[in-house]
Amino acid sequence: MSVAFQFLVHRADGRARAGRFGTPHGPVDTPAFMAVGTLATVKALDPDDLRQMGAQMILANAYHLHLRPGDDVIRELGGLHRFMAWDGPILTDSGGFQVFSLATLRTVDEQGVEFRSHIDGSRRVFTPESVMRIEWNLGADVIMQFDHVIPGQSDETAARDASERSIRWLARCAREFERLSAGDDGARPRQALFPVIQGGVHERLRREAVAAARGSGDWVGFGIGGLSVGEAKEEMYRILEVVDDALPADRPRYLMGVGFPEDLVEGVRRGVDLFDCVAPTRMGRNGTVFTSDGRLNIKRSEYRLDPRPLDEGCDCGACRRFSRAYVRHLFVSDEILGLRLLSLHNVHFLVSLMSRARRALVDGSFDAWSREWLARYHSTAQVPSA
């Protein structure tokens, strides 16, 4: 592993592990949830909010930033860290997921993907090489390979084609990444390229994808893609166990696009170290509050006079100061502070859930703690909300 990157597992309990992932912009205590700053801002939040809640690593998106404001613009302004005033570790997703889900009129061949921008319809081409150049311009600490993403319910033939193509694209990403790094003057912090393990819900494909990735380089860490895309939760958990068995124990595993509070705990139980998801901010903007007793929707009239904080056990900047009644008032009145407070609370909820899991791992109580946490989260009668 590169000298700029380290991963140490401090303590394990079953498949679960407490570790520390070192990057050029500082360490990440794992397991950890990364808030998503798609367009170089975690929606409705300030970087100071993220620091104050103990977030260490955040995510941005190569596809979105390439289209707006342009990765060349960000490079000229000193890179993503300076641009968005976040001096901690950043990971950029490659845009594979976006190209295959947001863009229209796409044509895929071995060379890459031709598509039209979802913003202005302009014609664009992403190849493994061009995506590496975009992620190099952005300058995140961890960059993801460009992969071929397919729908969650794809059959084994389609899943195999996409997974094998992703493996071939990994080799091309690695070559271009090496070429770019060789041209580097050394003053710029190094980046680490992560492969993305695909293979849908097909165990054999997942094992083959891990084997192929491991055979093609000494990777700093691994992404696990193509999950939480419509398959049953039990299928996701089963695949995570298969992948956990196949991946090297001394490298961090990042489960892409996951998730909900319960998914994080289930993921940690199956060996995952890093997570990201837009759920806490997107659902927060919709009025949904994560609590230890399940979700609630702050817009409901029952909270009109409720003096309690959003979650009684929470010490986030929203819960320390404001009542449910006040946050409900902000939502009913379309006030921007409401979007901010729920985004703050929900991201804090996931960040602190992962610190709590880490403490339980370190003190040897993780198995019992995680079972109790899941039982409480699932048992309560609060009405789930969008």
Place this chain on the structure above:
Amino acid sequence: MSVAFQFLVHRADGRARAGRFGTPHGPVDTPAFMAVGTLATVKALDPDDLRQMGAQMILANAYHLHLRPGDDVIRELGGLHRFMAWDGPILTDSGGFQVFSLATLRTVDEQGVEFRSHIDGSRRVFTPESVMRIEWNLGADVIMQFDHVIPGQSDETAARDASERSIRWLARCAREFERLSAGDDGARPRQALFPVIQGGVHERLRREAVAAARGSGDWVGFGIGGLSVGEAKEEMYRILEVVDDALPADRPRYLMGVGFPEDLVEGVRRGVDLFDCVAPTRMGRNGTVFTSDGRLNIKRSEYRLDPRPLDEGCDCGACRRFSRAYVRHLFVSDEILGLRLLSLHNVHFLVSLMSRARRALVDGSFDAWSREWLARYHSTAQVPSA
């Protein structure tokens, strides 16, 4: 003056004064700009943002809070300070301006105003007495009388009718306020009722309004209403001088709904101590940036690669961290953080402009400083926007 409220003028220079206004929730160093939290939130900002920029007193609106969430709801939740987590001084506007500008189908008579809510069309009645009860429920430190507000260009007859009615309503407000305060158990911090001086652009009416208000009570402070509502700036400045001559020097004067940076400096030069205006947040949400060299609009393409802060002399939370290019990107991408950063910057701009004026008053350089400030602000070639 009540023991809970004090006003001391530390230093004067011509009509301008540096003072300190003491309230049950702490002091306000004057001259001061109060950010407007219409619905119990200064739009797009967090109370912590306001504290960090040195804001001491903020404003909320009785009309809006009566309709949503209801002043009874806020009272039940412990009052406005606790509801919005602002432990500094608060002033509530009476809703006179809103009833006469936002509400539809209003009927005005000596008793009060019957109108329909701008939200749901429901029929409501505001009288001097009912408005006092609303402001008492909200519990702000300073509450404004209910007054009869008329368009800025009204002729002398209409302006006289409205001003004389406002004087009669002041007496009714005072009686109801006394009744409410008598029923108080002493545990609740006291409030101060301010008269509103009306009279349009008619000097004689303004002098008569001040004389009538002074003759009817020993007021803690005075509001100056009906300015910056369409009249020429020179007319506003002339009326301010007339009112300054007529008002007692040892009481704070609050120029309602003003203003723009230049209006604040011109107002201080004419004896004003307190200001409020939605301009910094409203214009901020529209992309307009206050700078020492005039306004700029951050959405313009010339800022696409501009690494400079919004205003080079500014030390606000936006300017210390972010480039114009980044803030422009946020606006172009409709990101919420953009609204927050410009609101933060613009409110900070006015708050620190008033501290700067105060420092100049204290050290005896105000006249020269204010002339230079106005010359620079007006001289530059930046294109005004929105």
